[in-house]
Amino acid sequence: MSRFFSSRYVNAEPYVPGEQPKGQKVLLKLNTNENPFPPSPAVAAAEKAAAGVNFYNDPMCRDLRAKASEYFGVPASQIICGNGSDQNLNFAVMAFGDADFPVIYPDITYSFYETLADLYSLPSVKVPLTEDFRIDLNDYRGLKGLVMIANPNAPTGLVHSRAELEAFIAEDPDRLVLVDEAYVDFGNESCVPLVQKYDNLIVTMTFSKSRSLAGARLGMSFACQSLTDDMETVRNSFDPYNINSMTAAMGIAMLEDDAYVKANCAEICRVRDWFAEDLRGLGFEVLPSHTNFVLVRSEKIGGEELYLALKERGMLIRHFAKPERISEFNRISIGTEEQMKLLLDTIREILNH
Numbered sequence: 001m002s003r004f005f006s007s008r009y010v011n012a013e014p015y016v017p018g019e020q021p022k023g024q025k026v027l028l029k030l031n032t033n034e035n036p037f038p039p040s041p042a043v044a045a046a047e048k049a050a051a052g053v054n055f056y057n058d059p060m061c062r063d064l065r066a067k068a069s070e071y072f073g074v075p076a077s078q079i080i081c082g083n084g085s086d087q088n089l090n091f092a093v094m095a096f097g098d099a100d101f102p103v104i105y106p107d108i109t110y111s112f113y114e115t116l117a118d119l120y121s122l123p124s125v126k127v128p129l130t131e132d133f134r135i136d137l138n139d140y141r142g143l144k145g146l147v148m149i150a151n152p153n154a155p156t157g158l159v160h161s162r163a164e165l166e167a168f169i170a171e172d173p174d175r176l177v178l179v180d181e182a183y184v185d186f187g188n189e190s191c192v193p194l195v196q197k198y199d200n201l202i203v204t205m206t207f208s209k210s211r212s213l214a215g216a217r218l219g220m221s222f223a224c225q226s227l228t229d230d231m232e233t234v235r236n237s238f239d240p241y242n243i244n245s246m247t248a249a250m251g252i253a254m255l256e257d258d259a260y261v262k263a264n265c266a267e268i269c270r271v272r273d274w275f276a277e278d279l280r281g282l283g284f285e286v287l288p289s290h291t292n293f294v295l296v297r298s299e300k301i302g303g304e305e306l307y308l309a310l311k312e313r314g315m316l317i318r319h320f321a322k323p324e325r326i327s328e329f330n331r332i333s334i335g336t337e338e339q340m341k342l343l344l345d346t347i348r349e350i351l352n353h
Contacts, residue, residue: 008121015115018318027314028343030333033154033183033293035212037264037336040257043213043250050249057245059236064248068220071255072192078228080235081243081251085182085206085219086112091231091238092146092178092202092221097122101176102145106135108156108323110180113148129325133287133295134158137168143175150180152188155320155331157289162189169198176227178202185210185265186272187290192222199224202231209292210265211254216247268292272334278344282351293333295326300351303328309350315343 001010018032061081069076082088093116097103102123105113117124127139133156140147152159160168169177179191181203192203202223208214221231235242254261276286276294287295297303307319307330318331334340 009119012119013115015112019316021316025314026316028335028339029316030335030339030343031316031318031331032214033209033291033331033333034214035209035264035292036268036334036339037212039212039250040254040260042253042257046249046253047246050245053245055245057241057243057248059240059242061243061248064243064251067252067255071258072222074192074195074222075225078195078222078225080221080228080231081248082204082219082221082235083239083242084208084217085180085204085221087239087242088204088219088221088231089113089148089178089180090116091234092204093117093120093122094238095230095234096146096176099123103148104140104143104145105148106150106153108133108153108326109148110150110154110182129156135160137164140168140175141171144172146176146178148178148180150182151191152183152186152290154183154291155293155295155318155326155329156287157183157291157293157295158287159188159290162191162194165191166194166198169194169201173198173200176200176202178204181205182209183291185261186269186292195222195224199226202227207251207254211251211261212264213247213250213254216250218243218247218251268334271337271340275332275334275340275344279347282344282347293331295329295331297329298351303330306330306347306350310343310346313346315346 064081065076065079068079080088089112093103097120102125103113103117104125107126107128125143130136135149135153151165165179177200181190184190195201195203202221204219204221207218272289272294279286279296283300284296284298303319307317310317320326
């Protein structure tokens with residue numbers, strides 16, 4: 001590092017994204033939970049119509065927020081558009097975390113929560129998952145701070161019902177709960193309707209997974225008006241033009257073609273379920289998933305060994321060396337039926353050798 005690097009960030013550990021291969025042959029890319037289906041055909045027309053990039057984009061994203069308000073049933077003034085859901089997570093941590101209000105999250109979850117807490121030198125609390133990799137909400141009782149719960153959780157794929165989370169939100173009004181719903185469209189109930197009822201709830205979501213816009217970078221947050229105003233203060237101090245006009249137009253198009261999104265999600269869930277059963281038939285342990293990925297391990301082959309063997313054959317899945325509890329697992333994104341059949345055939349070949 002240079003001699004000018006701020007001491008605030010000396011110990012920061014950057015988030016490590018999944019591999020994005022460039023210049024190498026990859027037969028299957030199943031490591032970053034991208035949607036195997038392209039965006040709705042309406043997206044191309046919307047993007048072209050919004051191509052007046054010589055003018056600044058609308059910093060308030062009024063058209064996109066109006067469409068989102070219509071779709072989600074939340075007033076537009078209570079919606080914030082972010083450059084991916086990561087930016088909305090960032091706004092929440094910046095707005096509400098401080099020395100007396102720690103960031104609280106499971107020990108096995110989306111690692112960006114820890115990255116953000118470390119970046120801003122905030123106190124944080126890691127709450128261990130249960131032995132079967134579930135979030136036990138009882139373990140959070142008595143903790144005050146910003147509790148970040150991915151629902152479904154990643155990388156486990158396990159969920160809580162909306163009723164369970166509502167009881168957790170309601171029991172302590174002084175605890176701020178952020179529910180990260182990046183994968184909610186693959187088999188769970190959204191908590192977005194609850195933001196009108198509770199002033200200690202933030203819900204974030206992304207267009208990267210179910211809506212096929214990972215490269216466009218679009219996410220949203222939903223909260224009561226006072227929480228939204230706080231996060232808007234941060235957003236406008238950080239990057240008021242954070243959503244470009246083409247991304248905003250693509251977001252509107254994807255919200256308008258909901259039937260296309262739901263059909264793709266249904267197909268991904270169908271493929272996920274038979275793929276999981278076939279893996280179990282090969283002796284794998286597969287955690288029950290409500291996402292577009294599965295977390296798996298086998299007694300026949302180590303997690304890193306399988307990851308490397310597949311990589312040698314041009315197939316990428318996600319291996320986590322840390323935390324140690326999941327080092328023998330691999331996370332496999334769900335692609336098309338043809339892709340998953342090819343992956344299964346390759347795994348059989350590896351196991352046979």
